[in-house]
Amino acid sequence: MTASTTARRRFLTGMAFISLWMIGFFVFNLYPMAASLYYSFTEYHVKQPLVWIGLQNYLSMVNDDLFWRALYNTIYMVLFSVPLSLLISFICALLLNIKIPGQSIYRVIYYLPSIVPVVASTLLWLWILNPNSGILNTTLAQLGIRGPNWTHDPFWSKPSLIFMGLWGVGNTMVIYLAGLQDIPNTLIEASELDGATWWQRLWRITVPLISPITLFNLIIGVIGTFQYFAQAYVLSADMGSVGSALGAPLNSTLFYSVYLYQQGFVYLKMGYASAQAWVLFVIIMLCTIFLLRSSERWTYYEGG
Amino acid sequence: MRDVQWRCRSWFIAILVGLLITACTPPPPVDAPAAGDSESAAPAAAESATGSDEVLQVWITWGDNPAQIQALFDQYGEANGVTVQVNAPVETDKVIAALAGNDPPDILVTGGPDNVGTWAREDLVTPLDDLISTSGIDLEDIYDAPLSQCAYQGSYFCLPWGTDTYALFWNKDLFEDAGLDPEQPPQTLEELVEMAKQLTIVEDDGTISQIGFVPDFSWSHLDLYTAMMGGWWYNEDGTEITFTSDAVVNALKWEQQFYCNSDYSTDEIQRFKSGFGDYSSPDNGFYNGKIAMMVEGEWQPGPNFIQNYKPELYYGVAPFPYPQADPGRANTSVVSGSVVMIPAGAKNKEASADLLAWMVSPDVVAEEMVANFNLPSSAKAAEDPRFHENDKFEVFLNLMGDPNAVAPIMSPINGEVTTALGQIEEQVLATCADPLPLLEAAQAELQPQLDAALEQ
Numbered sequence A: 001m002t003a004s005t006t007a008r009r010r011f012l013t014g015m016a017f018i019s020l021w022m023i024g025f026f027v028f029n030l031y032p033m034a035a036s037l038y039y040s041f042t043e044y045h046v047k048q049p050l051v052w053i054g055l056q057n058y059l060s061m062v063n064d065d066l067f068w069r070a071l072y073n074t075i076y077m078v079l080f081s082v083p084l085s086l087l088i089s090f091i092c093a094l095l096l097n098i099k100i101p102g103q104s105i106y107r108v109i110y111y112l113p114s115i116v117p118v119v120a121s122t123l124l125w126l127w128i129l130n131p132n133s134g135i136l137n138t139t140l141a142q143l144g145i146r147g148p149n150w151t152h153d154p155f156w157s158k159p160s161l162i163f164m165g166l167w168g169v170g171n172t173m174v175i176y177l178a179g180l181q182d183i184p185n186t187l188i189e190a191s192e193l194d195g196a197t198w199w200q201r202l203w204r205i206t207v208p209l210i211s212p213i214t215l216f217n218l219i220i221g222v223i224g225t226f227q228y229f230a231q232a233y234v235l236s237a238d239m240g241s242v243g244s245a246l247g248a249p250l251n252s253t254l255f256y257s258v259y260l261y262q263q264g265f266v267y268l269k270m271g272y273a274s275a276q277a278w279v280l281f282v283i284i285m286l287c288t289i290f291l292l293r294s295s296e297r298w299t300y301y302e303g304g
Numbered sequence B: 001m002r003d004v005q006w007r008c009r010s011w012f013i014a015i016l017v018g019l020l021i022t023a024c025t026p027p028p029p030v031d032a033p034a035a036g037d038s039e040s041a042a043p044a045a046a047e048s049a050t051g052s053d054e055v056l057q058v059w060i061t062w063g064d065n066p067a068q069i070q071a072l073f074d075q076y077g078e079a080n081g082v083t084v085q086v087n088a089p090v091e092t093d094k095v096i097a098a099l100a101g102n103d104p105p106d107i108l109v110t111g112g113p114d115n116v117g118t119w120a121r122e123d124l125v126t127p128l129d130d131l132i133s134t135s136g137i138d139l140e141d142i143y144d145a146p147l148s149q150c151a152y153q154g155s156y157f158c159l160p161w162g163t164d165t166y167a168l169f170w171n172k173d174l175f176e177d178a179g180l181d182p183e184q185p186p187q188t189l190e191e192l193v194e195m196a197k198q199l200t201i202v203e204d205d206g207t208i209s210q211i212g213f214v215p216d217f218s219w220s221h222l223d224l225y226t227a228m229m230g231g232w233w234y235n236e237d238g239t240e241i242t243f244t245s246d247a248v249v250n251a252l253k254w255e256q257q258f259y260c261n262s263d264y265s266t267d268e269i270q271r272f273k274s275g276f277g278d279y280s281s282p283d284n285g286f287y288n289g290k291i292a293m294m295v296e297g298e299w300q301p302g303p304n305f306i307q308n309y310k311p312e313l314y315y316g317v318a319p320f321p322y323p324q325a326d327p328g329r330a331n332t333s334v335v336s337g338s339v340v341m342i343p344a345g346a347k348n349k350e351a352s353a354d355l356l357a358w359m360v361s362p363d364v365v366a367e368e369m370v371a372n373f374n375l376p377s378s379a380k381a382a383e384d385p386r387f388h389e390n391d392k393f394e395v396f397l398n399l400m401g402d403p404n405a406v407a408p409i410m411s412p413i414n415g416e417v418t419t420a421l422g423q424i425e426e427q428v429l430a431t432c433a434d435p436l437p438l439l440e441a442a443q444a445e446l447q448p449q450l451d452a453a454l455e456q
Helices: A003-039 A056-062 A065-096 A103-115 A118-128 A135-142 A157-166 A170-182 A185-193 A198-209 A211-226 A230-239 A256-266 A270-298 B002-024 B066-080 B092-100 B116-121 B129-135 B144-148 B172-177 B189-198 B222-228 B246-256 B266-274 B349-359 B362-372 B391-401 B414-431 B435-455
Strands: B055-060 B083-087 B107-110 B166-171 B208-213 B291-297 B315-318 B339-341
Touching (some): A003 A270, A170 A211, A185 A198, A256 A270, B055 B066, B066 B083, B066 B349, B066 B362, B116 B339, B166 B391, B246 B435, B349 B362
Antiparallel strands (some): B166 B291, B166 B315
């Protein structure tokens, strides 16, 4: 048996093992992606032949007020929701990293909301946030504060959604927690011997050492938020006014993916929706490249 | 140790590429989480029917009582030696996916004609003209208004099954409390505004504890108000958008009076509205006496709604008021409801056609609509004494048969048009903005789209 046959056999065995994934990738990811790129240059009809219209779909976006509105809403979420959830999950991770009795119970409690299905948790929050009878405004009322109209007020609807999102930071928190536990005790002990305060330890040891995790969470958060959909969809469904429901109130929760969904699956404008999907792809790609480039300045890889 | 850094990086990149790829695929049609929908109504087992192994699939986008509907279709199955499987309620997303795919149901029933124009445009549903001429379906027997909602560019793409219309409901107890005659509902739109004022209770701190009328309570009724003002948002044949017509503008301005007035702030009414309980519950704003008057449909006096949730409610039903200046519009109502169609991809069109003809026959219409407390779309069915046992239901029957009854005019971009209108309505009510500039802008944007869609 020559070396090359062994190599080939190994290659084929390897391919056989990976083939399931490969087939899935080509059939369910690569092909739909390529097809949607093609559709984005056409006027798509479900049963009729496609009509090539060049860049028309892309140009329509420029003059589509709702498209810009959706983009604005989405960027608002990225700018406010992502940093806030990173901060909150980092703080939670710090707390859950303290060695106290029963810590594992606290960890479970803080992680639990993340396993509640999005639809269920959103409906639950809509109850809590009900301006009239919700537990939040009733509690505020007892303190003499008149709570806002939350999801029914275009100014407060996005903050309400951000607020809901913070309840489910468990996944980010767990990644932070794993990172915190990776920080060598020797560094902490050495700094304690040198008389570092808690704040100095946090700022000069923990934060830099955990910066690669922050980068990861940041990028995942940005990508996820650009695709924000489910909560907004549930919110709209709950607002219930037929026809204008998506994006209610007053298009304040019309996010990019929601608008894309409406164009594609409500109006059956698949070509336009595909073009929007590709623009989103490019936006996310550019953001990601920017974050990765900029991270060279603020991430620290131990031993790097 | 540079390679450690690189290893970390390449992991990031691998994961990111993966995520980006998923980012690009359009979101899947999620299972619509709308309240009340459930997966529990999966195809009801219908193996009871005997005979051949032919199975006909009937999908219905509504259905409070799937078992009753299945039992109805079993009658057809037994008589014809086929199996009919009813799937109700089906979510709209699933319907769209099935229509576009290769395995649609044999019969599709939707709650309204809203999508028929779009689906006809995309060749997703079959024109029914041949079927109507060969199967002996008597179009004369079908009320004009519900029938015309199925006409699209000179062909029928659906046929009405049952149908719905709306009237004014008023709470007689609240009328008495406000010193009004409980047997005298408002006759004109102007009277309604005046009575609503008297029926509204605003507390000292500005909060509302009872309101006379909320024009978009439960959902938008802009269609009824526009019809009452003498028009629609399309011209007669649906080729032109008429957002800026007096009818649409006046309807929106009339609605604004309930949101933008000196008695309470717009913010307060939004707040008050958000406190209403679920539509189908004793906490419904009208059932629990928070709203004195509402616009609602014929199913309300039936066993599934008021009789079920608030049997002691003391209320009346009357035709919706007309504009004082135009008494000729009395008894105007918008008639629209369940329609039956045959998907273009249905495998056995003849079997579908036969089942459809059976469904719209007067006896079957009567049986199903009695069970559901909906209006029969067939005049013969309407003679069934079971429709005449409830005075309140009678109001709706009369409205449907009135010459002033209108059906919604459809277009191939109906979804876009009604969404745009809904957004304008929401905006003018929430911000008290002048409707006209908004309507002008929307019309300018939508008319070219409509022209393009009609040319297809």
